[in-house]
Amino acid sequence: MMAAAALYRDASAPVEERVRDLLGRMTLREKAAQMAQIERTVASPRALAELGAGSVLNAGGSTPRDRASPAEWARMVDDMQRHALSSRLGVPIIYGTDAVHGHNNVYGATIFPHNVGLGASRDAGLVRKIGEVTALEVRATGIHWTFAPCVAVCRDPRWGRCYESYSEDPEIVRSLTTSVTGLQGQPPADHPYGYPFLASVRENVLACAKHFVGDGGTDKGINEGNAICSYEDLEGVHMAPYPDCIAQGVATIMVSYSKWNGEPLHSSRYLLTDVLKNQLGFKGFVISDWEGIDRLCEPREPRGSDYRYCIAQSVNAGMDMIMIPHRFEKFLEDIVFLVETGEIPMSRIDDAVKRILRVKFISGVFEHPFSDPSLLDIVGCKEHWLLAREAVRKSLEHMLMILDISVVGGR
Numbered sequence: 001m002m003a004a005a006a007l008y009r010d011a012s013a014p015v016e017e018r019v020r021d022l023l024g025r026m027t028l029r030e031k032a033a034q035m036a037q038i039e040r041t042v043a044s045p046r047a048l049a050e051l052g053a054g055s056v057l058n059a060g061g062s063t064p065r066d067r068a069s070p071a072e073w074a075r076m077v078d079d080m081q082r083h084a085l086s087s088r089l090g091v092p093i094i095y096g097t098d099a100v101h102g103h104n105n106v107y108g109a110t111i112f113p114h115n116v117g118l119g120a121s122r123d124a125g126l127v128r129k130i131g132e133v134t135a136l137e138v139r140a141t142g143i144h145w146t147f148a149p150c151v152a153v154c155r156d157p158r159w160g161r162c163y164e165s166y167s168e169d170p171e172i173v174r175s176l177t178t179s180v181t182g183l184q185g186q187p188p189a190d191h192p193y194g195y196p197f198l199a200s201v202r203e204n205v206l207a208c209a210k211h212f213v214g215d216g217g218t219d220k221g222i223n224e225g226n227a228i229c230s231y232e233d234l235e236g237v238h239m240a241p242y243p244d245c246i247a248q249g250v251a252t253i254m255v256s257y258s259k260w261n262g263e264p265l266h267s268s269r270y271l272l273t274d275v276l277k278n279q280l281g282f283k284g285f286v287i288s289d290w291e292g293i294d295r296l297c298e299p300r301e302p303r304g305s306d307y308r309y310c311i312a313q314s315v316n317a318g319m320d321m322i323m324i325p326h327r328f329e330k331f332l333e334d335i336v337f338l339v340e341t342g343e344i345p346m347s348r349i350d351d352a353v354k355r356i357l358r359v360k361f362i363s364g365v366f367e368h369p370f371s372d373p374s375l376l377d378i379v380g381c382k383e384h385w386l387l388a389r390e391a392v393r394k395s396l397e398h399m400l401m402i403l404d405i406s407v408v409g410g411r
Contacts, residue, residue, distance in 0.1 A: 011367050019357045023350060025089060031353045032335045035315075037096065037287065039325035040076070047328055048083035048093065054356055055145075055321060056080055057096040058105060059290070067107040070141045070379045074371035077142035081369045092369045094206065094360060099146035100164070102130075102388070103137040103379070110137060110384040113395050115150055115176075119166030121394040124178045131182020133387055135205045137379045142371030144363055145206040147254060149179040151241035152211065158221030165216050170240040177241050180248040183207040187249045194281035197249025201364035202372055209245040211256035211289065213271060214238040224257040224295075234260060243280055251284045251359045255319065257292055266292045272318030285320035285355035293322055308334045312343045320352035 007013055008022035023031070034054035038047060043056045056077075064076045077095050084093045103109035112118070112130050121127075131149075138146055153173050154165035166173045181187075184207050185199020198204050217238050218225030227234065242253070253276065256265045265271060266288060276282050293314040297306045307327075311334055314322065324331050338344040360366065378384070 073141035117395040128178035128182040140375035152216035154216040156221030196251035196284040210254035
């Protein structure tokens with residue numbers, strides 16, 4: 001009864017008051033669980049209802065079944081949500097997916113060109129519309145969050161993930177961060193800089209700018225490699241799109257697997273806390289990449305005390321949510337141990353959980369935790385296909401213009 005009457009359940013209360021109220025009711029273990037994102041295949045009733053995992057995701061190709069319908073996706077997410085809401089404090093999950101060029105994990109969804117194709121279009125309005133359509137189709141499946149857009153600035157075509165980059169020119173990448181507004185909606189003119197935003201729980205989803213920072217600038221284009229450059233170059237090229245995303249109220253930012261001058265981004269307190277949170281004023285939450293903290297232990301196998309080292313290095317650097325995705329219970333055991341032994345300050349846990357809860361309250365998931373069946377028919381509809389066709393056409397037209405190819409002359 002106490003939880004039912006709690007301030008954090010009052011939708012009319014200011015977000016920061018709701019955050020403080022809920023945080024004050026949570027145990028250390030409940031706070032730590034909010035910092036975990038687990039894969040859908042291990043999102044059991046125990047993980048959600050008893051342990052209170054904060055978020056769920058699906059890996060690429062991890063689906064409810066082969067060629068699962070949008071309705072099956074929505075039922076799966078809703079079932080998980082019911083378990084989460086039955087936990088002691090009833091904190092809902094937010095479910096994340098890689099809808100990076102449309103809702104590309106869902107059979108029948110509208111698929112758009114990858115970022116390299118959209119970058120060739122040079123059309124910021126088109127990119128925003130694609131974000132709007134993607135948000136609707138993601139929402140239709142009950143999902144609240146997409147790990148997009150990728151705002152990498154690819155400086156070496158040998159990088160195997162150049163297709164994820166809009167351009168080698170940071171100004172072009174900056175201009176196409178309109179994807180954030182497409183996904184999350186247009187923030188009002190007086191929206192506080194750096195504060196997360198979501199316009200509509202029916203039509204919009206949380207966005208995630210990635211991968212912070214320098215993933216497109218590694219030496220020799222080596223994937224997950226080392227960006228060797230001055231801070232001025234890192235800021236002027238690879239960090240350039242992030243203030244634009246933050247100004248649009250991007251809710252989350254994902255950290256790169258790569259290194260900057262030999263330091264892994266997943267353990268860089270300077271870049272994650274001093275720069276991203278303090279200097280750039282980002283008030284959403286920072287999430288790791290898939291098993292990103294495990295890489296901090298390589299070449300050692302991250303077991304036992306090694307894994308605790310990975311957790312401590314990353315969380316103390318400023319990581320708020322950890323994409324585990326499979327070892328949830330070990331993560332809980334280890335992070336609680338690290339706090340109790342003083343290796344992670346309680347203040348760092350509280351800051352991380354405040355950021356996560358802030359995004360959850362802003363997302364509206366407390367008031368609207370379940371999917372909207374009336375949106376199902378919009379997935380893969382004709383209007384969305386026509387937008388995808390327009391995107392392909394504009395991408396090709398601009399590439400032909402750049403290459404000075406005359407279609408008539410056959411050159």
